[in-house]
Amino acid sequence: MPREITAFSNPLIKRVRNLRDKRHRREEGLFLAEGLRILTEASEAGRIPDYLFFARDMANHPLVRALVEATEAAGGEAIETNADILSKLSGKDNPGAVVGVYPEFALGLADLDPGTAPIWLVAERLRDPGNLGTILRTGDAVGAGGLILLDECVDPFSVEAVRASMGALFTVPVAKASWAEFVPWLRNGPGQLVGLSLDTEYDYKAGEYQAPTFLLTGNEAQGMPDFMAQECDLLVKIPMLGKADSLNAAVATAVMAYEVLSRIRDA
Amino acid sequence: MPREITAFSNPLIKRVRNLRDKRHRREEGLFLAEGLRILTEASEAGRIPDYLFFARDMANHPLVRALVEATEAAGGEAIETNADILSKLSGKDNPGAVVGVYPEFALGLADLDPGTAPIWLVAERLRDPGNLGTILRTGDAVGAGGLILLDECVDPFSVEAVRASMGALFTVPVAKASWAEFVPWLRNGPGQLVGLSLDTEYDYKAGEYQAPTFLLTGNEAQGMPDFMAQECDLLVKIPMLGKADSLNAAVATAVMAYEVLSRIRDA
Numbered sequence: 001m002p003r004e005i006t007a008f009s010n011p012l013i014k015r016v017r018n019l020r021d022k023r024h025r026r027e028e029g030l031f032l033a034e035g036l037r038i039l040t041e042a043s044e045a046g047r048i049p050d051y052l053f054f055a056r057d058m059a060n061h062p063l064v065r066a067l068v069e070a071t072e073a074a075g076g077e078a079i080e081t082n083a084d085i086l087s088k089l090s091g092k093d094n095p096g097a098v099v100g101v102y103p104e105f106a107l108g109l110a111d112l113d114p115g116t117a118p119i120w121l122v123a124e125r126l127r128d129p130g131n132l133g134t135i136l137r138t139g140d141a142v143g144a145g146g147l148i149l150l151d152e153c154v155d156p157f158s159v160e161a162v163r164a165s166m167g168a169l170f171t172v173p174v175a176k177a178s179w180a181e182f183v184p185w186l187r188n189g190p191g192q193l194v195g196l197s198l199d200t201e202y203d204y205k206a207g208e209y210q211a212p213t214f215l216l217t218g219n220e221a222q223g224m225p226d227f228m229a230q231e232c233d234l235l236v237k238i239p240m241l242g243k244a245d246s247l248n249a250a251v252a253t254a255v256m257a258y259e260v261l262s263r264i265r266d267a
Numbered sequence: 268m269p270r271e272i273t274a275f276s277n278p279l280i281k282r283v284r285n286l287r288d289k290r291h292r293r294e295e296g297l298f299l300a301e302g303l304r305i306l307t308e309a310s311e312a313g314r315i316p317d318y319l320f321f322a323r324d325m326a327n328h329p330l331v332r333a334l335v336e337a338t339e340a341a342g343g344e345a346i347e348t349n350a351d352i353l354s355k356l357s358g359k360d361n362p363g364a365v366v367g368v369y370p371e372f373a374l375g376l377a378d379l380d381p382g383t384a385p386i387w388l389v390a391e392r393l394r395d396p397g398n399l400g401t402i403l404r405t406g407d408a409v410g411a412g413g414l415i416l417l418d419e420c421v422d423p424f425s426v427e428a429v430r431a432s433m434g435a436l437f438t439v440p441v442a443k444a445s446w447a448e449f450v451p452w453l454r455n456g457p458g459q460l461v462g463l464s465l466d467t468e469y470d471y472k473a474g475e476y477q478a479p480t481f482l483l484t485g486n487e488a489q490g491m492p493d494f495m496a497q498e499c500d501l502l503v504k505i506p507m508l509g510k511a512d513s514l515n516a517a518v519a520t521a522v523m524a525y526e527v528l529s530r531i532r533d534a
Contacts, residue, residue, distance in 0.1 A: 134518060137514065141507045142508060167510070167511060168511060171510045171511075172509070241528075242408055242435070242438060248431070248517070250515070251517060258526075261506075
């Protein structure tokens with residue numbers, strides 16, 4: 001039976017609110033996700049929250065009831081609350097019906113099997129949480145085996161990244177690794193490393209892509225460093241016809257990923 | 268000779284700071300842009316600020332000097348200030364060297380000539396300023412004739428949209444129109460209307476695209492309404508291989524735009 005919390009001063013509310021800060025996420029090993037659709041997708045992927053907050057006036061919605069049951073069955077706690085508290089937890093003026101608190105999860109490279117997917121996304125020093133979430137969402141759409149975050153990337157468990165992923169954080173494996181770990185792992189298995197670069201004349205449409213292709217996207221402002229570009233089996237460029245010299249990192253990743261997907265499927 | 272402002276209480280600082288709100292932008296007809304690269308791109312596109320704020324310790328940077336000269340030559344005012352004020356104006360902890368205050372500009376459909384570009388971007392009820400800016404940035408990259416904003420879209424002059432556009436707001440024409448204005452304008456000229464839809468089985472790779480193609484992207488959450496879909500000459504779908512049923516709107520627009528561009532160039 002869910003307990004009810006409606007006081008802002010409740011210690012659990014304060015604790016959950018603090019998960020919007022990276023430091024508290026690290027200390028607690030927990031993160032926030034919000035919205036009926038995203039939490040339902042998480043549940044279908046086997047991710048059940050430790051705490052589920054739901055709006056009292058949505059308590060009878062079938063998806064809310066399913067989430068409450070799944071949470072309690074897994075030993076978590078379902079907590080009835082109101083829109084003001086949900087707004088405080090989610091940081092949105094118009095909060096969804098549910099907010100979930102999940103244990104963080106992160107895979108290592110050893111958990112990934114390159115042969116299981118035709119395409120993998122790799123990002124290095126990604127800085128923008130919205131870009132990270134959007135790349136995860138694209139990864140889901142192209143059937144990527146996972147997203148590998150190299151060196152110091154933004155936190156995939158930040159509220160902004162989770163929100164932009166639209167649930168893909170729960171369905172696309174995310175692994176963190178250093179470049180020094182990544183290269184031997186990559187070279188010990190099948191697959192080509194394809195880098196998006198501004199310093200090549202090689203058009204992305206002219207590339208030959210074989211499964212599995214590892215698609216490497218560099219830092220938003222600087223692109224990838226030379227030593228990474230030199231390790232790539234192929235460097236390709238997306239044509240830029242205007243004044244700007246680059247695309248948004250999540251956009252460039254998606255344009256490339258769909259081209260690779262299409263070419264591998266046609267092969 | 269630039270005057271110097273270093274007091275937060277200065278009325279001009281307050282007035283400029285207020286331009287972060289849509290209501291004040293409407294009242295003043297002015298908007299904010301920041302960063303040396305974006306302001307320089309604006310200047311090259313013939314857009315000179317009414318007010319240019321620059322960091323004192325960057326005063327001798329050649330691009331800053333060029334902006335100061337261009338501003339004063341055009342009858343605007345260049346104002347020397349410090350990082351704290353620039354941070355307050357831009358809303359960023361690490362502000363760039365310059366913030367510019369520009370007069371808003373907006374084209375109508377009558378200012379656009381469909382025959383001058385192979386591809387045009389059209390968005391209806393776009394809600395996210397980051398998406399709008401990113402679509403403009405993509406529009407620049409694919410050589411789009413412009414971005415047409417249908418019905419109630421988010422403000423292209425918001426700080427977030429300008430920032431995400433990375434300067435493309437100054438190089439890609441933006442027009443606002445109602446659907447009722449758009450259709451007769453479109454049908455009075457050359458060009459096909461291609462809609463991105465989840466309700467078709469027609470793969471975007473199978474489409475035949477002729478210049479000029481008008482690429483219509485629907486609202487982030489709802490897609491486009493039926494009456495718009497029915498007006499499209501072609502509805503196409505980007506394949507979704509995962510759990511999610513849609514891509515980010517700016518990502519979907521870019522994947523489509525590059526496909527159209529490639530097909531038109533190969534034709």
